[in-house]
Amino acid sequence: MKQQSITDVLMVGATGSIGRFAVQTAQRHGLHPRALVRDVQRAEQLLPGVELVQGDLEDPASLRRALHGADALVLTHGSGSDARPDARAHIDYGGVRNILLAFGDARPRVALMTSIYATRDDVPGASPWKRRSERLLRTSGLPYTIVRPGWFDHAGPTQRRLVLDQGVTADGGIARHQIAETLVRSLLADTALGKTFELTATEGGEQKDWSVLFGALQADAPDAVDGVRDPANLPVAAEPPALRADLQAAGSLRKTG
Template sequence: MAMAARSFLCPHLHVSSAGAAIREKPFLGAHGISFPRRTSRSGGGGALAASAMASTVLVTGAGGRTGQIVYRKLKERRDQFIGRGLVRSEESKEKIGGADDVFVADIRDPTALVPACQGIDALIILTSAVPKMKPGFDPSQGGRPEFYFEDGMFPEQVDWIGQKNQIDAAATAGVKHIVLVGSMGGTDLNNPLNRIGNANILVWKRKAEQYLADSGIPYTIIRAGGLQDSAGGVRELLIGRDDELLKTETRTVARADVAEVCIQALLLEEAKSKALDLASKPEGQGSPTSDFKSLFSQVTATF
């Protein structure tokens, strides 16, 4: 399988038509700061009541292309959510508006996560190790690009230790639900993604998923197909398990649709303690998904 087709299955590695990788930055940064759990922008009693009923939700990896969409969706639904973000750097914080509810933290440092997790009701994890392309690759000459991970930024440290730290911090904070976004392909140790930088990225992602499933915290694990930067809400979403969707032609899904599934998972009991693969039909085929309760009701797998 060509490199572009392989890497397109990873939610955090998008490949252009020329074959060159367009990568999100790894999730790192400095210590964040704390702010009050409940806020209201209006002095009206109705707004205060709505704020008191809203769930405080932290999305990590909020500076990434999918994370930005989730963060924005939380902000748009103030009657349901009080949104927070966690990013790797001050630069990423400014990229999504620089609000006081965006924390800067290194997910490999458990103590750095404490301020952002204080008082949260739910956590959406969108962090991932990101490979870099070795210099010198020329797509016009054919062949395949080579990738590497920077020291300290390997999947073991980011996708396993970093995500474990997030789960532990959320558990200490008394979180009621964790949504974890991963990648399809983890059932196959020989998946090409595991060979990128010889780092077994899907192996470490699955280890974090298992840790979450064993944590006792209500969870939803979403293993997304290849992510597309296209409009959401216009395709029929497909649910699978054990990478069965990789055997079909429906291996991709819009980032905006993944973001909406994350939000809906927080609202529906049918999504709790379930794991699912997520893809979609091409636009124009089938009916756009709007009944998420029915969608989650199709899921029977707990891991």
Template sequence: MRILVTGATGFVGGAVVSELALRGHTVLAGSRRGTDLPNAQGVTLDVTDPAQVMRVFGEANSEAVIHLVGIIHETGAQTFERVHFEGTRNVLAATPRGARYVQMSALGAREDSGSRYSSTKGRAERLVRESGLPFTVFRPSLIFGPGDDFFGRVLRELVSTAPIVPQIGDGKFPFRPVSVEDVARAFAGALEQPETVGQTYDLTGPEEFTFRQLLELELSALGKKKPIVPVPLALMDLAVPAMQVLPKPPITRDQYAMLKEGNTAPNEPARTVFDLPMLRLQDKLPGIVGKA
């Protein structure tokens, strides 16, 4: 199958492209720089430019599209609205009618979310369902693997910066992280299983953790011992906005809102439908933080 992948050079994109190539598919790797990958031809693609998207998709002659483009924080013109919502609208408009379509959403995506990240992901899902294309939507939880942003940067900085580790509130918010390998396997599998058309799947890992347990796992993986000190939500509500004046805040407003909500769901039916290996966070975390 000839497949065009948007966001192909990102953390998840690289894993998805590798899995598709391993299965014998021909992959076009779309990214803003058009970078070639070892197993895929690069094409220059900015999903926020509707004219470019239409031209590239017309030339690609692809049988399937996997739309992965997403951002964790907003920078200049790269806003959640422009990238998640308008970018999805542009990609859907350019996708050939009848081509297989797979969308990267996020666990907790909903239009009325207090997080702009989650709300734009939810609105993008609506566009997909109204598109008339044979679609599949995936909603991953926190994704872990070499190069991930949350465990490899956000949580690492949180437990490393100060003599104590700040814990948001009571630390009981639940999470069910999923490996990037499981995510890639699910995306590739959807293209090979017609029964997944029209379906939305939560992608979560084998075990659920509280936020405090994630802090403890991160400390252990880094070989550090520090006291974990709860910070009342009322204080965090004041501190997080103040952090936004920093060039690169340790946590954004949207990340904070999503952390307070938690991020968990059962791993079925995705685990069975796509025969996912369900890799464990605690086995992979030392390698993610550079300690293995």
């Protein structure tokens, strides 16, 4: 599978701590980032000189406008600042659902950031909503890479060697700029397409050949809802009817794309 040419990248979560790094990284690689923001005035202070597009993950009409012309998306949004008890369902999951359904016939490349604990049910506080968002993206048939970073900022300055792992037993830290670099680099490498992996950093020098880094990973199985080595601990058949309906809606994108 070969990627399309990428220039215009819509950044979702651009004013967040990872998103701001991702915008800078995209610029450094010669891409044109556009930032999806709810509050334009606030975003102008955080992202000076960056093209801003007003929109809201819970407003499908605004997403359709924002997505127009995008070759790719980097999704680093999260519900951490949302006080609603069901924020993860609305933002972590619902944001991805609403974006996918807003695409229409467009087929942009997607880099989605979730969590190293996305599939874990043995970790206190772990939530299935990010895993559910991943499932929507895989089911859509869009070209994607899913990055599951470890603990933000739990990597020192000498931990420059990235570890891309599969098998959901990985644990560890990663610097925010390393997450952003990996997300943007995944848009530029054919070897990253269709892959899901955990991302941490360890002692050692920075790797230079991203094609080799991504190429060492297994691709997710065609038509699979889960990552290549994900545990079978969240059966789709046991999911609520509304979530199964969302998967079916996402699957319709594959048929019409």
